[in-house]
Amino acid sequence: MNEEKEVEEQSKPLVLEKLEAAHADALLAQDEVRGTTVVVVRKERAYAVLEYLKTDPELAYIYLVDVTAVDNSRMESELMQFDYARFMVVYQLYSYQGQCRVRVKVPVHENDLSISSATGLWRAANWLERETYDMFGIHFEGHPDLRRILMPDDFEGHPLRKDYPLRGRGERERFNFDKQNV
Amino acid sequence: MQSGLERATGEKMVLNFGPQHPATHGTLRIVLELDGESILKATPHAGYLHTGFEKLGEHLDYNQYIVVTDRMNYLSPLSNNFGYVLAVEQLLGIEVPKRCQYIRILMAELSRVADHLLWLGTAALDLGAFSVFLYSFREREKLYSIFEKTTGARLTTSYTRVGGVLRDLYQGCEEDVRQFISNFPKALKETHTLLTRNRIWMDRTKGVGPISGEDAINYGLTGPCLRATGVAHDLRKAEPYSSYDEVTFDVPVGTNGDAYDRYLVRMEEMIQSCDIIAQVLDNMPDGPVNSENNKIMLPHKEDAYGHIEGLIHHFKVIMDGHGVEVPKGDHYCATESPNGELGFYIVSDGSGTGYRIRIRPPSFLNFQALPHMLEGGMVSDTVAVLGSLNVIAGELDR
Numbered sequence: 001m002n003e004e005k006e007v008e009e010q011s012k013p014l015v016l017e018k019l020e021a022a023h024a025d026a027l028l029a030q031d032e033v034r035g036t037t038v039v040v041v042r043k044e045r046a047y048a049v050l051e052y053l054k055t056d057p058e059l060a061y062i063y064l065v066d067v068t069a070v071d072n073s074r075m076e077s078e079l080m081q082f083d084y085a086r087f088m089v090v091y092q093l094y095s096y097q098g099q100c101r102v103r104v105k106v107p108v109h110e111n112d113l114s115i116s117s118a119t120g121l122w123r124a125a126n127w128l129e130r131e132t133y134d135m136f137g138i139h140f141e142g143h144p145d146l147r148r149i150l151m152p153d154d155f156e157g158h159p160l161r162k163d164y165p166l167r168g169r170g171e172r173e174r175f176n177f178d179k180q181n182v
Numbered sequence: 183m184q185s186g187l188e189r190a191t192g193e194k195m196v197l198n199f200g201p202q203h204p205a206t207h208g209t210l211r212i213v214l215e216l217d218g219e220s221i222l223k224a225t226p227h228a229g230y231l232h233t234g235f236e237k238l239g240e241h242l243d244y245n246q247y248i249v250v251t252d253r254m255n256y257l258s259p260l261s262n263n264f265g266y267v268l269a270v271e272q273l274l275g276i277e278v279p280k281r282c283q284y285i286r287i288l289m290a291e292l293s294r295v296a297d298h299l300l301w302l303g304t305a306a307l308d309l310g311a312f313s314v315f316l317y318s319f320r321e322r323e324k325l326y327s328i329f330e331k332t333t334g335a336r337l338t339t340s341y342t343r344v345g346g347v348l349r350d351l352y353q354g355c356e357e358d359v360r361q362f363i364s365n366f367p368k369a370l371k372e373t374h375t376l377l378t379r380n381r382i383w384m385d386r387t388k389g390v391g392p393i394s395g396e397d398a399i400n401y402g403l404t405g406p407c408l409r410a411t412g413v414a415h416d417l418r419k420a421e422p423y424s425s426y427d428e429v430t431f432d433v434p435v436g437t438n439g440d441a442y443d444r445y446l447v448r449m450e451e452m453i454q455s456c457d458i459i460a461q462v463l464d465n466m467p468d469g470p471v472n473s474e475n476n477k478i479m480l481p482h483k484e485d486a487y488g489h490i491e492g493l494i495h496h497f498k499v500i501m502d503g504h505g506v507e508v509p510k511g512d513h514y515c516a517t518e519s520p521n522g523e524l525g526f527y528i529v530s531d532g533s534g535t536g537y538r539i540r541i542r543p544p545s546f547l548n549f550q551a552l553p554h555m556l557e558g559g560m561v562s563d564t565v566a567v568l569g570s571l572n573v574i575a576g577e578l579d580r
Contacts, residue, residue, distance in 0.1 A: 033512075033513070034272060036514065062399055062400075063399050064402055065402065065514075065525060066514075066525060066542040068540045070512075070529050074531075074537070075537060077510075092514055092525070092542070096399070096413075096415060099421065101514070103514060122400055122402065123397075124400065124401050124402030126550065127546060127547070128402075128547075131546075135236075149228055149229055150228065150229040150579055151229065151232065160237055160538075166238075166240075
């Protein structure tokens with residue numbers, strides 16, 4: 001039994017090992033799926049973990065590939081797993097140095113939709129977070145310019161939430177261009 | 183030479199560039215704050231072509247969604263088809279037969295050449311070099327005939343299927359492709375003689391819209407725009423998907439990260455793609471094209487009409503609420519599309535329809551870095567820089 005455990009620990013990716021050492025209290029879950037390391041992180045500690053992943057010289061996840069969210073309200077199993085948090089904010093990171101990917105997931109409850117913005121770490125986060133805000137209504141604290149990006153500024157609702165109908169809500173008579181801030 | 187900002191007079195003017203400007207190739211808008219001809223501030227706006235592709239992914243089954251992927255980067259639909267089905271297949275945990283992988287690579291590389299050719303023609307046209315447009319479209323037309331014969335469509339190809347492709351290559355495809363790649367380097371040389379050492383072209387693009395490698399990574403730039411800064415990163419090499427580990431090719435890089443380097447990188451990538459195509463044709467394996475897994479692929483027509491099992495399989499794949507059943511879980515799969523990293527993040531709840539399909543478009547992040555490249559430059563550089571980024575509105579807004 002002990003031998004098996006040792007083998008298991010040796011094959012553990014570096015990023016998990018280091019995260020466990022430095023941010024053990026922030027991790028809610030961890031997994032290794034199809035070559036990608038997946039970690040689920042407590043919301044309060046998300047920024048610290050992302051900063052650690054980016055700045056640690058051995059990990060150097062300097063490329064933020066993507067920021068998005070998933071509305072888990074129609075997926076009971078996922079909801080149960082993380083204390084009925086409706087949204088899961090998903091960061092995809094890539095390390096040029098190690099040529100490997102890590103996926104950081106952060107559960108966000110519907111009654112508190114704010115999460116720290118990663119714009120201070122990556123400039124790429126700016127538009128990605130704007131899109132996530134636009135589509136899901138996640139509020140990124142500290143974002144310099146949190147406006148809608150794909151939908152018009154006076155649009156109501158967040159279209160990628162599961163309770164938003166596919167065909168939208170009514171039709172728009174005209175776009176009000178005067179009110180849009182340029 | 184004085185830089186734009188040194189000539190500033192202190193009077194500001196706001197210029198709306200787009201959404202109907204001919205150089206925007208689609209619908210996007212840049213609000214430029216100008217002082218004389220120098221750009222103080224540039225604010226890009228996206229969203230004019232937002233079509234809700236990600237929302238559609240939650241309502242269409244996995245095979246129906248392939249049609250939507252055509253319309254993202256409509257200049258290289260075959261690359262999008264490839265990237266999407268690869269993500270679904272990896273989530274399913276299946277691998278398609280070797281011949282299918284080779285056909286997909288062949289088509290993806292041909293579409294990379296077609297995409298770069300269209301980019302070359304229009305970017306040069308925007309800067310006033312009209313004849314380049316004619317030369318590149320002449321070549322592109324040959325590729326589109328090959329696409330039409332293979333897929334039945336020129337633009338909306340929908341060629342791949344989960345577990346395979348629509349059909350095998352047509353008879354005589356190999357000769358057509360070989361003829362194309364034997365003539366193409368010569369044709370591209372003509373363009374080189376028109377542009378590469380052309381005084382006007384160099385003045386308009388050299389040192390225009392530069393970005394450093396560090397900034398490019400920080401902004402999430404990928405594809406030719408990243409490689410032009412000197413970062414030799416290509417997903418086909420870094421994480422060889424499908425059968426890309428069986429072909430050899432070089433990754434061209436630039437040094438200054440300006441519009442001229444982006445041009446040179448794309449030009450060389452076309453030659454490298456031809457190289458890959460030649461290797462793929464030489465080593466094209468025989469054997470079945472599509473996965474024989476009847477839970478995923480439609481059965482042959484004779485089976486569907488002639489045998490009860492075939493008919494059942496056919497219905498199971500087609501019927502609403504059945505379809506290709508993808509196991510529960512999530513997966514991110516990235517491919518090197520002509521514009522950069524095209525990623526699909528698919529969350530499955532175990533049914534035949536995706537729970538969430540997120541597209542990570544290269545154009546969206548490349549466009550975001552535009553102010554960084556423009557600010558401090560001249561207003562006429564806007565066209566050159568925008569052209570060099572090759573922002574495709576369909577992919578930008580999805």
